[in-house]
Amino acid sequence: MIKLEKVVQRFYEGLEEGKFLGRKCPVCGNVEFPPVYACNKCGSYETEWIECSGKGVMKSIVMPAALSSKPEYAAMGPFAYGEVELEEGACFNAVVKGINKRKRKELMNKLPVPVHAEVFQRNGYKTVVFALDEEK
Ligand SMILES: [Zn+2]
Known part of the structure; x- marks a missing residue:
């Protein structure tokens, strides 16, 4: 079995529920979709789930x-x-x-x-x- 990263796994779980999950950076407001763990804009690791x-x-x-x-x-x-x-x-x-x-x-x-x-x-x-x- 492929060991998925936690973020990727949650993303696919979201799809099963019909949800499009992204990660939002509370520091700069940047949204990553498909989700990645860290913010690509400011480098913050404190991103959180949002439903797009x-x-x-x-x-x-x-x-x-x-x-x-x-x-x-x-x-x-x-x-x-x-x-x-x-x-x-x-x-x-x-x-x-x-x-x-x-x-x-x-x-x-x-x-x-x-x-x-x-x-x-x-x-x-x-x-x-x-x-x-x-x-x-
Ligand atoms: Zn950011």
């Missing part, structure tokens, strides 16, 4: 390289990678589903576009993917 809304915006879109097809995401349909910024402030690269080349072209003029987090079941564990709000 999962709402945010996608600021850029990168299509996956044709050669690096991801079989674990096959069930999800077309997707791209995007820079996502949560309303809590965390910024990271995420998988955003429902985007093919045509959709990307359409969205490029509209960035940033609203997205929301979803729990995706993948090979026996859950992970976070994002979806366009307009697809709801």
Whole structure:
């Protein structure tokens, strides 16, 4: 069995409960998502759990390289990678589903576009993917 770090483990427990857990730094207010133990902004180790809304915006879109097809995401349909910024402030690269080349072209003029987090079941564990709000 893989020994998960405590923070990572709690994060996945959160997903099982349908919650998107991040870490907030009480010193500078920075939010880390996906959570890491220490604050990347000021280096504080005293971060605490917060439940993120999962709402945010996608600021850029990168299509996956044709050669690096991801079989674990096959069930999800077309997707791209995007820079996502949560309303809590965390910024990271995420998988955003429902985007093919045509959709990307359409969205490029509209960035940033609203997205929301979803729990995706993948090979026996859950992970976070994002979806366009307009697809709801
Ligand atoms: Zn901080």
